[in-house]
Amino acid sequence: MVVETPVKPYFAHAQALVETEDVGVGTRIWAFAHVLPGARIGSACNICDHAFIETGAVLGNNITVKNGVAIWQGVTVEDNVFLGPNCVLTNDPNPRAYIKKSGEALATTLIRANATVGANATILCGVTIGRYAFIGAGAVVLKTVPDFALMVGNPARQVGWMCRCARRLPLPAPAKLFASATCAQCQSQFVATATGLTMIEA
Amino acid sequence: MVVETPVKPYFAHAQALVETEDVGVGTRIWAFAHVLPGARIGSACNICDHAFIETGAVLGNNITVKNGVAIWQGVTVEDNVFLGPNCVLTNDPNPRAYIKKSGEALATTLIRANATVGANATILCGVTIGRYAFIGAGAVVLKTVPDFALMVGNPARQVGWMCRCARRLPLPAPAKLFASATCAQCQSQFVATATGLTMIEA
Amino acid sequence: MVVETPVKPYFAHAQALVETEDVGVGTRIWAFAHVLPGARIGSACNICDHAFIETGAVLGNNITVKNGVAIWQGVTVEDNVFLGPNCVLTNDPNPRAYIKKSGEALATTLIRANATVGANATILCGVTIGRYAFIGAGAVVLKTVPDFALMVGNPARQVGWMCRCARRLPLPAPAKLFASATCAQCQSQFVATATGLTMIEA
Numbered sequence: 194m195v196v197e198t199p200v201k202p203y204f205a206h207a208q209a210l211v212e213t214e215d216v217g218v219g220t221r222i223w224a225f226a227h228v229l230p231g232a233r234i235g236s237a238c239n240i241c242d243h244a245f246i247e248t249g250a251v252l253g254n255n256i257t258v259k260n261g262v263a264i265w266q267g268v269t270v271e272d273n274v275f276l277g278p279n280c281v282l283t284n285d286p287n288p289r290a291y292i293k294k295s296g297e298a299l300a301t302t303l304i305r306a307n308a309t310v311g312a313n314a315t316i317l318c319g320v321t322i323g324r325y326a327f328i329g330a331g332a333v334v335l336k337t338v339p340d341f342a343l344m345v346g347n348p349a350r351q352v353g354w355m356c357r358c359a360r361r362l363p364l365p366a367p368a369k370l371f372a373s374a375t376c377a378q379c380q381s382q383f384v385a386t387a388t389g390l391t392m393i394e395a
Numbered sequence: 396m397v398v399e400t401p402v403k404p405y406f407a408h409a410q411a412l413v414e415t416e417d418v419g420v421g422t423r424i425w426a427f428a429h430v431l432p433g434a435r436i437g438s439a440c441n442i443c444d445h446a447f448i449e450t451g452a453v454l455g456n457n458i459t460v461k462n463g464v465a466i467w468q469g470v471t472v473e474d475n476v477f478l479g480p481n482c483v484l485t486n487d488p489n490p491r492a493y494i495k496k497s498g499e500a501l502a503t504t505l506i507r508a509n510a511t512v513g514a515n516a517t518i519l520c521g522v523t524i525g526r527y528a529f530i531g532a533g534a535v536v537l538k539t540v541p542d543f544a545l546m547v548g549n550p551a552r553q554v555g556w557m558c559r560c561a562r563r564l565p566l567p568a569p570a571k572l573f574a575s576a577t578c579a580q581c582q583s584q585f586v587a588t589a590t591g592l593t594m595i596e597a
Numbered sequence: 598m599v600v601e602t603p604v605k606p607y608f609a610h611a612q613a614l615v616e617t618e619d620v621g622v623g624t625r626i627w628a629f630a631h632v633l634p635g636a637r638i639g640s641a642c643n644i645c646d647h648a649f650i651e652t653g654a655v656l657g658n659n660i661t662v663k664n665g666v667a668i669w670q671g672v673t674v675e676d677n678v679f680l681g682p683n684c685v686l687t688n689d690p691n692p693r694a695y696i697k698k699s700g701e702a703l704a705t706t707l708i709r710a711n712a713t714v715g716a717n718a719t720i721l722c723g724v725t726i727g728r729y730a731f732i733g734a735g736a737v738v739l740k741t742v743p744d745f746a747l748m749v750g751n752p753a754r755q756v757g758w759m760c761r762c763a764r765r766l767p768l769p770a771p772a773k774l775f776a777s778a779t780c781a782q783c784q785s786q787f788v789a790t791a792t793g794l795t796m797i798e799a
Contacts, residue, residue, distance in 0.1 A: 208614060210410060210426055224614055224631050225647070227426050227444050242631050242649050243427070243665070245444050245462050257694040260649050260667045261445070261683075263462045263480050275694035278667050279463075279685045281481045281515040283532060287561035288511055290459040290477035309692055313685040313719040313737075315515040315533040330687060331719040331737035331751050333515075333533035347533050347549045347751045359691035412612060412628055429628050429646050445629070447646050447664050463647070465664045465682050481665075483683045483717040485734060489763035490713055492661040492679035517717040517735040535717075535735035549735050549751045 213246075217254060232264075235272070253306070267301045267318065274304050277312035277330065284318045305340070307357060314349075323389050327355035339389025342366065354390055356381055362390075415448075419456060434466075437474070455508070469503045469520065476506050479514035479532065486520045507542070509559065516551075525591050529557035541591030544568065556592055558583055564592075617650075621658060636668075639676070657710070671705045671722065678708050681716035681734065688722045709744070711761060718753075727793050731759035743793025746770065758794055760785055766794075 203216045208224040217236030222228060226244040234246065235254035244258045249266030252258075256270055259278040264270065267284040284299045300318035304310065308322045311330035322328065323340035332349040343353040343361060354362040360378035368374075368385035373393075375382050382393040405418045410426040419438030424430060426444045434448040437456035442448065444462045451468030454460075458472055461480040466472065469486040486501045502520035506512065510524045513532035524530065525542035534551040545555040545563060556564040562580035570576075570587035575595075577584050584595040607620045612628040621640030626632060630648040638650065639658035648662045653670030656662075660674055663682040668674065671688040688703045704722035708714065712726045715734035726732065727744035736753040747757040747765060758766040764782035772778075772789035777797075779786050786797040 225427050225445070225629050242667075243445055243463070243629070243647055255694060257692075261463055261481065261647070261665055263444075273693075273695045275692045277685075277692065278687070279481060279515075279665065279683060281479075281532070283480070283514045287529075287557075288459075288477045288479065288513075289475075289509070289559070289561050290457060290511070291475045291509065292561065307693070307695065309694070311692075312687045313515070313683075313717070317532055327691070330685070330721055345752075348547075355691075357693070359693050359696065427629050427647070445647055445665070463665055463683065465646075481683060481717075483681075483734070485682070485716045489731075489759075490661075490679045490681060490715075491677075491711070491761070491763050492659060492713070493677045493711065494763065515717070519734055550749075 209240075241278075259312075265299075267299045268304070269301070270304045271306040271308075271324075273307045275309040276304075277310055277314065279312060280310045280314045280316070280328075282316050282318070286318055309355075309359070325355065325357050326389070327359070341383065341390040354383070356383075357392065364390075411442075443480075461514075467501075469501045470506070471503070472506045473508040473510075473526075475509045477511040478506075479512055479516065481514060482512045482516045482518070482530075484518050484520070488520055511557075511561070527557065527559050528591070529561070543585065543592040556585070558585075559594065566592075613644075645682075663716075669703075671703045672708070673705070674708045675710040675712075675728075677711045679713040680708075681714055681718065683716060684714045684718045684720070684732075686720050686722070690722055713759075713763070729759065729761050730793070731763070745787065745794040758787070760787075761796065768794075 202218040203220040205211045205222045206224045209222045210227040212230040213232045215233045220238040222240040223242045228246040229248040231248040232246040232250045234252045238256045240258045241260045243261045245263040247265045250264040251269045253272035255273045257275045261279040262276045265284040302318045303321040305324040308326045310328045313331050314328045315333045321337045323338050325341045326338045327343045329345035333347040334349045341354045342351045343355045351366040354364050356376040358379040362374045364374035372385040383390040404420040405422040407413045407424045408426040411424045412429045414432040415434045417435045422440040424442040428446040430448040431450040433450040434452045436454045440458045442460045446460045447465040449467045452466040453471045455474035457475045459477045463481040464478045467486040504520045505523045507526040510528045512530045515533050516530045517535045523539045525540050527543045528540045529545045531547035535549040536551045543556045544553045545557045553568040558578040560581040564576045566576035574587040585592040606622040607624040609615045609626045610628045613626045614631045616634040617636045619637045624642040626644040627646045632650040633652040635652040636650040636654045638656045642660045644662045645664045647665045649667040651669045654668040655673045657676040659677045661679045665683040666680045669688040706722045707725040709728040712730045714732045717735050718732045719737045725741045727742050729745045730742045731747045733749035737751040738753045745758045746755045747759045755770040760780040762783040766778045768778035776789040787794040
């Protein structure tokens with residue numbers, strides 16, 4: 194009889210702590226990162242040093258979690274999101290150490306597919322970061338962000354729009370409904386809609 | 396003869412480093428956290444992953460230290476304080492790598508009981524954060540903060556007042572001396588004093 | 598025959614990971630810090646807990662890297678620099694998780710000798726931080742900073758000048774070419790030049 198040790202489909206550094214069973218193929222988890230039981234991580238993610246993924250956090254595929262980022266219960270991160278170094282997420286809008294909260298009492302946060310959260314940015318809970326939105330380094334985001342929006346400052350305000358190729362678009366913000374723009378770098382075309390911009394498929 | 400190994404009254408994760416003898420009953424210290432010799436930590440605290448508590452730091456009871464927070468020599472944290480993820484404290488107001496300082500040359504910081512320091516906020520040294528003060532996420536606090544004050548922005552400015560129950564109070568800031576307010580959520584009553592607000596005991 | 602184990606000329610904590618051969622004499626690397634293969638670190642540096650030094654990063658001598666700081670490929674840090682706790686550097690000006698970059702596609706950052714980067718400050722890539730410049734806590738630096746400049750805010754703006762002794766100089770910013778100042782603390786003398794201030798050697 195041969196007993197085979199199952200080979201994990203992902204890589205974990207010898208100094209990483211991975212306590213969940215739910216990590217996808219090809220994901221890499223680096224030193225001093227800690228993934229708690231029940232956290233869900235998709236395939237081909239890169240979870241860098243000193244990251245922390247809490248029970249109840251949900252990550253899709255191809256996500257980059259740079260160093261020092263913590264992802265809490267109540268946070269959902271869709272595919273292809275970039276979370277820059279030391280950016281900070283939250284799940285309690287008004288924390289007090291002496292008021293314990295769990296489950297429904299915590300706020301949820303959704304970071305939609307292909308978005309970028311810049312280095313050392315802060316995202317308050319209860320918001321949605323739109324698809325392909327680009328949160329600048331050090332921005333403090335207090336409310337929901339449209340698709341493709343470029344946000345900077347404290348508090349973060351929208352200063353423009355960012356193409357999927359990460360070139361800024363020649364379109365002011367806010368944009369009038371049905372305003373259109375073409376990316377000078379990749380020639381993608383966009384039209385302004387109620388939820389931000391929409392890419393026009395050729 | 397039976398030699399008993401003394402049971403520690405607190406919990407430390409197998410990957411935590413705890414070098415002090417001075418940790419209170421029921422405190423939990425999590426993975427990759429590092430507590431240095433001589434640091435003082437009270438009871439029922441929650442010291443999360445990647446936290447760092449330096450020799451000379453003093454923490455009271457029931458304190459939450461979220462991930463990635465470092466508490467330095469010269470910093471005193473009173474009971475029931477919440478220190479949000481990646482918030483940053485300091486103890487040298489004008490650091491230069493080539494000017495070594497210790498002891499009296501460093502500034503002290505006092506975070507008074509029941510205060511909240513939000514996620515990714517920065518607290519300059521030499522200040523006092525008042526009781527029940529609420530430092531918003533990403534705020535950069537340069538000076539002493541009154542009791543119950545709500546502070547946001549970079550530099551942080553006071554935009555209002557926060558109840559002990561973490562509901563914002565219906566009172567503008569600054570408040571006139573002896574101005575009063577009642578919390579819409581928990582009905583606590585307050586009157587403005589020289590150091591901020593004072594709760595009126597029923 | 599006696600085989601000697603070579604003694605490393607630097608100190609590494611038992612919980613530090615040091616994978617480079619290139620660390621100078623007297624440097625100290627603390628717990629849960631991670632230095633990757635090929636990173637270059639000079640002598641007498643202090644690399645604190647939870648720091649991360651990536652392959653390709655170059656550090657000079659006598660540098661203080663406080664807790665939680667990551668130094669990336671493309672970043673050069675000259676002698677005597679202070680990098681405050683949780684300050685954040687970058688090497689991709691417009692990251693997207695689905696656009697992989699390496700080598701030339703990344704931007705370089707230069708932090709010149711004797712500069713200070715304050716606690717929780719953010720430095721965008723592609724900039725130079727001048728000699729003796731002083732980046733205030735929480736500042737978000739978007740562009741190149743002159744020698745001796747004092748920068749604060751988000752985005753960071755220059756509000757004055759800082760002496761090598763870390764006393765603020767009695768000179769407004771911007772300064773007229775050839776404007777001069779004397780430090781009230783150490784009596785160093787300065788004259789304004791095209792790249793910031795220059796100290797006048799006695």
